[in-house]
Amino acid sequence: MRNRFPSLSLSSYGTGWSATRRIAIVAVAVAGLLALAVIVALMTGGGNGHHAPDSAAPAPTGSPSSSEAAPKPSSGSGSVPQPPQIAEPVAYAKAAAQMLWSYDTRDTSRAEQLAGMRAWMTTETKYADWASVAGQVPDPVLWSRMADQDQHATAHITEGHYPSAFKQALAEDPxxxxxxxVYVVTVNGKQTLSWKKGGGGAEERAVTLAVQCRPNHDCTLAAFAPSVTQ
Known part of the structure; x- marks a missing residue:
């Protein structure tokens, strides 16, 4: 049975979701970045779902409501790592992708997962698309069923780069x-999934993230989109 854990670090989050479910990222950015962000958000997502045992939770039929209240960052974030102090967009996006593609239901509750992810987000609500990130987390029932299977995942990042569309936009209007x-970065890597009784699987993954990196400040996550631009 194929099991998708939305891409939070959960990382399978939302792969293959229809483009219409993606919220345009950085909707209030300047015209050039806005156009690019919309293109990225509307592109078809890539990646394959995880292979899970018959006893594992089925693929989610929906995602948390976009109106779900954003949890406040807290030290109680289970296995979710704290955001790194990185001021370079590609490096931060790679760290964020690894966080989103890694999770451990054995020691992390769904609320802790959300709180841990929220800590990576920009505090500038004008540019933050929290719904696109929180929407990668399975609903409470599915999370509970995954926890029953001790489901957990780790990730290895192979590379990150600016998509050609983003580089072209910057060249045309620096x-x-x-x-x-807000920078658009595509990250590629591999996720390894494990569960009870020695079950497991692995898949190549790719995601496009929007990260905010203001001068003399550490980067933060602005949005997630299950899509890839070359």
């Missing part, structure tokens, strides 16, 4: 970045 300082 000053566009200076309002929001």
């Amino acid at each position: 000053s566009a970045i200076t309002e929001a300082y």
